Amino acid sequence: MLLQDKYRIAVLSAYALVLHGFEAVLPMPVPWLKLGLANIITVVALFLFDFRTAFTVTLIRVILSSMFTGTFLGPSFVLSLGGGAGSTLAAGFFHYSLISISGRPFFGAVGLSLISSFFHNVCQLTLAYFIFIQRIEAILIISPFVLLVGTATGLINGIIADILIRNVRAPLPESDLAGSGNKL
Amino acid sequence: MLRIFRAVPLADKVLFFFMLTASLSGIFVVREALPQAADVIVEVDGRPVRTAPLSVDGTMAFNGDCGEIQVEIKNSRVRVSEAHCPNKLCVQQGWVSRGVIVCLPNNVVVFIGGRGTGTKKGLDAVTG
Numbered sequence: 221m222l223l224q225d226k227y228r229i230a231v232l233s234a235y236a237l238v239l240h241g242f243e244a245v246l247p248m249p250v251p252w253l254k255l256g257l258a259n260i261i262t263v264v265a266l267f268l269f270d271f272r273t274a275f276t277v278t279l280i281r282v283i284l285s286s287m288f289t290g291t292f293l294g295p296s297f298v299l300s301l302g303g304g305a306g307s308t309l310a311a312g313f314f315h316y317s318l319i320s321i322s323g324r325p326f327f328g329a330v331g332l333s334l335i336s337s338f339f340h341n342v343c344q345l346t347l348a349y350f351i352f353i354q355r356i357e358a359i360l361i362i363s364p365f366v367l368l369v370g371t372a373t374g375l376i377n378g379i380i381a382d383i384l385i386r387n388v389r390a391p392l393p394e395s396d397l398a399g400s401g402n403k404l
Numbered sequence: 405m406l407r408i409f410r411a412v413p414l415a416d417k418v419l420f421f422f423m424l425t426a427s428l429s430g431i432f433v434v435r436e437a438l439p440q441a442a443d444v445i446v447e448v449d450g451r452p453v454r455t456a457p458l459s460v461d462g463t464m465a466f467n468g469d470c471g472e473i474q475v476e477i478k479n480s481r482v483r484v485s486e487a488h489c490p491n492k493l494c495v496q497q498g499w500v501s502r503g504v505i506v507c508l509p510n511n512v513v514v515f516i517g518g519r520g521t522g523t524k525k526g527l528d529a530v531t532g
Contacts, residue, residue, distance in 0.1 A: 326413075326415055327413065327415050327416055327419065328411075328412055328413040328415070328416045330412050330413075330416040330420065331413065331415055331416035331419050331420075334416070334419050334420055334423055335419070338423060360434050361434055361435075363430070363434075364427050364428075364430030364431040364433075364434055365427075365431065367423070367426070367427040367430065368424070368427035368428060368430075368431070370427075371420065371423040371424050371427055374423075375420055378416070379408055379412075382408065382411070382412065383408070386411075
């Protein structure tokens with residue numbers, strides 16, 4: 221790993237942490253509703269760089285934000301880590317497997333953000349079932365609502381990520397992007 | 405806004421509408437499916453002999469103390485459709501969507517409950 225890759229991961233993690241912190245102070249109508257703004261950074265990292273960057277950034281964000289809020293190794297940390305890791309793995313899997321099948325990115329940033337938010341919710345609901353509420357009816361009743369909200373926030377985050385990717389990519393020549401990918 | 409909409413790949417739009425439809429319909433599917441998670445449990449001589457979902461229509465026959473007794477499930481309700489007991493109180497009780505039908509001469513109990521419930525729920529209390 222080159223120094224520039226470490227800088228890149230550090231900068232992206234800082235962005236993700238700021239978005240995570242910003243989201244925590246926003247008032248929300250219901251406690252389990254979250255915007256998942258930090259997911260924007262994961263999607264951007266996956267698109268502009270590679271899976272390793274996206275996954276590292278997500279892990280750093282989850283661990284550091286839990287340390288800042290004092291929930292490290294607590295139950296909400298487990299949910300956050302499971303959701304973050306699961307969503308990034310799923311988004312990475314879909315991104316790369318579809319690239320290897322069709323030869324070009326199949327889903328755009330919006331699609332990846334939707335996939336990511338879906339798997340984030342699925343992982344969290346599964347973990348919540350095993351850790352907290354061992355009543356499958358309660359999980360089944362709440363899951364369509366959670367997935368509906370996740371679809372909406374996933375769309376918003378995806379559009380933001382899409383705009384971000386376009387603006388970051390625009391001034392760079394293609395050779396520059398290809399070069400940075402090979403060094404990892 | 406329209407420019408962004410055009411720039412999004414078709415696969416993303418399809419995925420979005422699929423997830424929207426799936427989660428919206430999921431709200432109704434779950435709501436419809438859950439209250440019907442009840443079972444019809446038939447006990448003969450105090451032993452549970454048959455458990456059937458209330459959502460599946462059908463007829464079941466059992467051998468009670470007074471001969472055959474038929475239990476019918478239809479539209480999430482249950483009744484004793486035929487019995488050979490003396491006063492046929494169980495048949496007269498008609499369709500039941502919750503609670504219990506008891507045919508005492510036959511020693512047959514038909515009740516609606518969730519999985520894992522039964523008439524034998526242990527002792528209420530022990531004194532002394």
